[in-house]
Amino acid sequence: MQAFTHAACLAHDTGPGHAERPERLRAVLEALERAHPDLDWQQAPRASRGQLLRVHEEPLLHAVLDSHPHERVMLDPDTVLSPASAEAALRAAGAGVAAVDAVLSGRTRRAFCAVRPPGHHATASTAMGFCLFNNVAVAARHALDAHGLERVAIADFDVHHGNGTQAIFANDARVRFVSSHQWPLYPDTGAHNETGCGNIFNVPLPPGTGGAAFLAAWEDELLPFLDAFRPQLLLISAGFDGHRRDPLAGLQLDAEDYARLTAHLVALADRHCGGRVVSLLEGGYDLQALAESCVAHVDALRS
Numbered sequence: 633m634q635a636f637t638h639a640a641c642l643a644h645d646t647g648p649g650h651a652e653r654p655e656r657l658r659a660v661l662e663a664l665e666r667a668h669p670d671l672d673w674q675q676a677p678r679a680s681r682g683q684l685l686r687v688h689e690e691p692l693l694h695a696v697l698d699s700h701p702h703e704r705v706m707l708d709p710d711t712v713l714s715p716a717s718a719e720a721a722l723r724a725a726g727a728g729v730a731a732v733d734a735v736l737s738g739r740t741r742r743a744f745c746a747v748r749p750p751g752h753h754a755t756a757s758t759a760m761g762f763c764l765f766n767n768v769a770v771a772a773r774h775a776l777d778a779h780g781l782e783r784v785a786i787a788d789f790d791v792h793h794g795n796g797t798q799a800i801f802a803n804d805a806r807v808r809f810v811s812s813h814q815w816p817l818y819p820d821t822g823a824h825n826e827t828g829c830g831n832i833f834n835v836p837l838p839p840g841t842g843g844a845a846f847l848a849a850w851e852d853e854l855l856p857f858l859d860a861f862r863p864q865l866l867l868i869s870a871g872f873d874g875h876r877r878d879p880l881a882g883l884q885l886d887a888e889d890y891a892r893l894t895a896h897l898v899a900l901a902d903r904h905c906g907g908r909v910v911s912l913l914e915g916g917y918d919l920q921a922l923a924e925s926c927v928a929h930v931d932a933l934r935s
């Protein structure tokens with residue numbers, strides 16, 4: 633199994649006290665190196681402007697890549713652009729593109745992108761919710777437009793709704809997007825009746841929801857919806873902020889719950905697309921919970 637990261641992702645500087653901090657990625661990398669010393673690590677390349685423009689509008693590229701700030705600039709109350717952020721954003725999006733190339737070329741069946749900034753809140757036009765570019769959306773469009781796939785599935789189990797991913801693909805029937813997330817919670821999208829062009833399935837979960845109900849939502853609703861689609865590639869927005877220790881939300885999940893869901897997702901990929909899975913790190917803000925959950929996720933991806 634291949635894993636993609638880049639040192640530039642550690643240099644994206646969100647400032648003191650920010651939840652989405654470099655220590656998150658450091659904790660993930662250290663835990664994965666300890667638990668999986670034989671992981672095949674790859675340097676994430678930069679996404680090209682053309683690859684980003686499959687998803688994003690030119691003014692957002694301009695704001696992130698061409699403004700060259702000398703100090704931190706707030707793009708919204710949560711989202712920071714630091715002097716090093718453009719390079720981090722290019723490498724985070726490029727990791728997903730390279731991981732898609734790796735699994736579609738047959739070099740590996742599964743790939744994990746240990747990157748930041750995260751991506752799933754970024755819309756075509758707007759950086760928001762700690763996200764600059766929508767990494768998973770750029771990866772999906774690369775699979776469709778560069779590799780000619782016709783059906784790509786995106787499974788998002790971050791505790792927040794992937795509003796950006798949903799909005800980007802709401803009229804693109806080549807993609808099915810499924811999400812479980814806490815409701816109510818930022819960004820206040822992801823109601824059950826938001827169905828796009830019939831390609832979107834949301835399961836909002838009340839605060840306090842534990843592993844059994846979380847897994848039941850996937851087993852009974854979200855996974856069957858993806859099975860019916862017969863995807864040619866499965867992408868995962870892997871956020872671990874539904875863990876019971878996470879400070880930003882109120883679900884009660886454990887690392888083992890992420891392992892169980894990942895095993896289901898791998899089985900789905902085995903049924904439909906030769907086991908091809910690309911997973912990208914999204915949220916997760918308690919360092920210990922994030923590290924343990926990431927290891928559990930990668931354990932399941934490798935089995």
Ligand SMILES: [Zn+2]
Binds near residue numbers: 790
């Ligand atoms: Zn999140």
